[in-house]
Amino acid sequence: MVMTVANVLKIKGRIYTTVKPTETLREFAQHLKDDRIGAMVVTHDGDTLDGIISERDLAYGLAKYGEKLADMKVSELMTKVVLVCSPEDSIEEVMDFMTQRRIRHLPVKEDGELIGIISMSDVVKAHLTGRLMSARLA
Template identity: 55%
Template sequence: MKVADLLKGKSPGVMTVQPTDTVAELAERLRQARVGVMIVSRDGRSVDGIVSERDVAYGLAEHGETLPVLQVSDVMTKAVITCSPQDSVAEVSKVMTVRRIRHLPVKDGDRLVGVISIGDVLKSRLSEMELEANVLRDIAIATR
């Protein structure tokens, strides 16, 4: 299975935030959308960074009460690891596990086309394993 297959089952579009937005604005958007991450992008198509709940928590520890007025660019992760729609789910799963990443932006060339989460990957892998188990069970029943 490919990352493109995971994206087919998700809502179209990617939630982005401007690097100049405040952390308070970011927190409210995360809450309203009930998501844990947003892609930081000046134009909605490129990836300037990624910002997660974890970045906000670490920012609170580092900046204290000034955090809400800081810009997203002050707390975002700038070195973003991405994947492509052609990557296999197994490859992406390994990257996410080794790098301890819960969300990966998906880029097709230079264009942002989606975001996948560890939950998306695990759901896909679980479905594959259930299918294999069902096939093996059917073979076992048929050979009795």
């Protein structure tokens, strides 16, 4: 059975948290910790996808900026060119994409509108579920 990004969103929900480009990296770190997540979509108005920022950006950023990091702004560390996927993409396509580009989080867009974000863990979980369902059908 072919699992798609839409299936993943159905399981994990369409809710995703966002951070403003003007927030500090300390505030961003607190959001990650509170929500127990690894990345957030950056948006100044709640709709526009300005960028994406992850725990990796913080960890690697510390090496570069040291004690200055915590007070810097999200906009200074975020990735601006954001790769996205669509609900119809298959899980295997996304697995391939994430492996090739070495990325762990992909925002999901439908008709230009941001509808969610999926992580590598979500994708692996969905892949396992799909395999399990195929095995039961066989």
